[in-house]
Amino acid sequence: MEPEHVPGPSLTECGLEFPGQPYSARVLKAGYSVPQPDGTFKADGSITLLTGPLNILVDTGGPWDRDFLLRSLEERGLSAGDVHVVVGTHGHSDHVGNLGLFPGALLIVGYDVCRGDTYVDSGLARGETYCVDEHISIVPTPGHSGQDVSVQVSGMAGGTLLVAGDLFENHQDESSWRELSLNPALQQQHRQRALQTADVIIPGHGPPFRVTRGTQNAQGAS
Template sequence: MSQNSTMFEVTVLFDGYSKLVDDVMEANCSCTLIKGPKTIIVDTMTAWDKERLVEALAQNDVRPEDVEYVVCTHGHADHIGNNNLFTNAEHIVGYSVHRQSRFYRDLRKVSGDLFEKQEDIADPSIWKEQSASEYLQKLQAKMRWLIINTSDFIVPGHGPMFRVTDTMRKLVECPGE
């Protein structure tokens, strides 16, 4: 390993899920811990998951005050519910990056629920039902194609992490085709 190599340890603390129960969507997001030169948590689940989240962090030798970055893929309540546990961290929520009362501008985009779950690769209707407009659906299709063709693993918004296969890459439509 070269001297400039950076190692990251990625641990999915909780697999997300989503299911329709009696015409009501029941869901919670995937929650991921990244340990490396910086300690990062991605998506903090619902406010009712506080104790489970603190316990899972402790099992990985991390205290909330050790977390330096909170990345929330978007602002839905099941992705931001415990952000207040991480008061030492810089928070990146969708397009917004802030620390305490300071909000920064012109920042890169973070894409939430780009992949709802692994099953939406074979059944695109799963993710397309969640898109608010035709424009966003086209944008999401483009980003899905880009990510699946440049990634070895994906942690979807509402399902367990999965390894990307060549078959999956063929199933995700290339934008403009």
């Protein structure tokens, strides 16, 4: 089903691994958000690993994911100390619950960028992009919270990849994302921009999806 606010692209789920040069991406855990009969909901954020010149972890899941996260890194030949950069797309507990596992990494949490107790002026609060290197950019995408960021990765085989945090809950979130948003109008602007520039989006609470533009491919993507 195509979101009402996106008349052009079609959105289809895709896999969890994305090859590229020099970076590849793997969704270690696809997030979820499931309403419960008692009015609560169970939720956890997506966890994504970028490997290449740097090992970059985007969102760490909740503190209940600690053992899962360490095991997932170990299965890929990595320890917590091998992670160079950790990005928290925003400060909610299901996205930054394991920051303490990575004290030696460059930490980017919302608009804060620090190594240890040394903070740098990232420019994110002024709407500027913060470049980790020529392939990895941190883009301010506020709306869901006051200081959301997304991670844009170029050089992927499938086109530009955007690890979007809760800019998108999932690929069929049109009926739900606004009620979770601090500033829906602002978030809408960033959502539309993302759908114009990204080819694959990893949302905060669902599997990755592909964005297909143009009338030739309007019926879907593989």
